Amino acid sequence: xxxxxxxxxxxxxxxxxxxELKCNYSYSGSPELFWYVQxxxxxxxxxxxxxxxESIKGFTADLNKGETSFHLKKPFAQEExxxxxxxxLSLSGGYNKLIxxxxxxxxxxx
Amino acid sequence: xxxxxxxxxxxxxxRGQQVTLSCSPISGHRSVSWYQQTPGQxxxxxxxxxxxxxxxxxxxxxxxxxxxxxxxxxxxxVSTLELGDSALxxxxxxxxxxERKLFFGSGTQLSVL
Numbered sequence: 001x002x003x004x005x006x007x008x009x010x011x012x013x014x015x016x017x018x019x020e021l022k023c024n025y026s027y028s029g030s031p032e033l034f035w036y037v038q039x040x041x042x043x044x045x046x047x048x049x050x051x052x053x054e055s056i057k058g059f060t061a062d063l064n065k066g067e068t069s070f071h072l073k074k075p076f077a078q079e080e081x082x083x084x085x086x087x088x089l090s091l092s093g094g095y096n097k098l099i100x101x102x103x104x105x106x107x108x109x110x
Numbered sequence: 111x112x113x114x115x116x117x118x119x120x121x122x123x124x125r126g127q128q129v130t131l132s133c134s135p136i137s138g139h140r141s142v143s144w145y146q147q148t149p150g151q152x153x154x155x156x157x158x159x160x161x162x163x164x165x166x167x168x169x170x171x172x173x174x175x176x177x178x179x180x181x182x183x184x185x186x187x188v189s190t191l192e193l194g195d196s197a198l199x200x201x202x203x204x205x206x207x208x209e210r211k212l213f214f215g216s217g218t219q220l221s222v223l
Contacts, residue, residue, distance in 0.1 A: 036212075043113070043114075043214045043215065043216055044200065044202075044214040045213075045214065046211050046212065049211070086153065094166065095141070095158055095160070095165055095166050096141055096143045096158050096166070096202070096204050096212060097143070097155045097158060097166045097168070098143075098145075098153075098155060098212070099155070100145075100152055100153035100154075101152070102152045103152065103153075
């Protein structure tokens with residue numbers, strides 16, 4: 001079955017430290033991976049997509065099909081990065097059906 | 111542009127009742143998806159509508175249904191409510207062709223007593 005695993009419920013770092021939020025997926029087809037973020041009292045919003053290979057707010061993520069991973073990274077965390085991060089998988093032909101991971105709460109301390 | 115609007119924001123119902131939730135997508139968006147969010151199961155896909163047709167469905171019982179109108183507004187209905195239906199119901203709209211960039215609403219918090 002298709003699945004997205006985010007092994008950490010909480011990741012706590014200090015400002016300026018590197019951040020890596022882990023995401024592994026299970027899918028035998030051709031996946032599309034996304035990271036969505038929810039800041040405090042805000043709506044869930046798209047952070048980045050693997051297909052666009054862009055860097056948003058200093059975050060990057062590379063799809064590793066061999067390891068079935070899509071980890072989110074940022075070299076220097078900022079306090080404003082504190083939020084809930086969700087990794088999501090879209091299946092081939094799945095239109096807007098996304099399979100979400102359980103989410104990781106990132107807490108960046110001053 | 112106004113964002114995705116969901117009404118009502120909060121709902122309290124009792125077991126056995128039915129409920130209808132509403133979602134107005136961003137102007138020009140023709141796809142509307144619904145997700146259920148609970149502490150135990152996280153975010154789970156319910157269904158998606160595009161041009162008034164359901165084109166994808168998640169693994170939920172038939173008590174969960176939806177529809178989309180010609181103006182792309184969508185409603186979802188839950189009949190014979192159960193305690194386990196208590197959740198945040200999120201609606202998301204998308205402009206077709208933008209590779210699954212979903213714009214989410216604030217959600218409707220449903221409590222079943």
